[in-house]
Amino acid sequence: MLLILCATSSISNAQLKRFSIGPFVEAGFPVGDMKDVYNTGYGIGLGADIKLIAGLGVTGSVSYMRFGGKSFDVPGVGSAKYDALNAVPVRLGLKYKFLPLLYLKAEGGVANITGDNKTTAAIFSPGLGLRVLGFDLQAKYEMWFKDGNMSFFGLKAGWNF
Template sequence: MYITCLLLAVLLGASSNSQAQLKRFSIGPYVEAGFPVGDLSDTHNTGIGAGLNADIKLIAGFGVTGSVGYMRFPGKKGVSISDGQGNTISTDYSALQAIPVRVGVKYKFPFPLLYVKVEGGVANRVGKDNNGAPVIFAPGIGIRFLGLDVEAKYEGWYKDGTAGFFGLKAGYNF
């Protein structure tokens, strides 16, 4: 959590210096939907999230990015599983909730609008299912037009296996 506060303080501090330099810094809210794949799709439904994203433009199309948000995947009810002795039982899964903190690099192609991005970080779990923070790896591709930012990505949370999802993220950067 201290890292998150430090990251936001640095980004906000850079904002005041960068506004006079052709808007090299931007910050804004986002919403996202996560469509589970693999084992996560067996136990959880489509997730939704929201948060705050920041970008700092560097040179030659490169930049750094960071975000902090909240993501929730509702648990499935009445899922049939084997008890290991040939019997089938029904179980309910609780919601998977996390505060993902991501930082990464971004490359904007010379032709307008299109970029690729790779982020990493941690997904700080929330609630009674708080058994540690999985590591995040999230490559994506997106378009940005007049502050509107839309990205398609795959995000994997790695800890004792993988909880992965395809995501669609939309935000506005000021």
């Protein structure tokens, strides 16, 4: 009986939380021109949510992502490989919970590209997510704008405290 009361109490307190923070992992699957140059990307980061009113919230994250470069053939020379793309995306956005477990999200921000080609790209990223207690799973489409654009479909899984 005591165990049931403790579990019920922690679940009800979790529903009243207005702020959460936690780690996540993500994978990015390049599309368009980006697909010709880069392999699947992987990342790790830290995200936070602040609940506002009526299902609306503010969200933000900072992460590190790496897309490996693809190999290509150079006629008469052999093969070569594109450099990897390493970036630190910083995103801020709005999140709207339209069903008890499902939400829509739109984020913007900057991707700080590191390495030899240091630059900054603007980010726009709409997504659809599922949050069950502290577990958060999201599908998104992310675009990075800098002298054209780079786009990828992403999957993101995290835990919020």
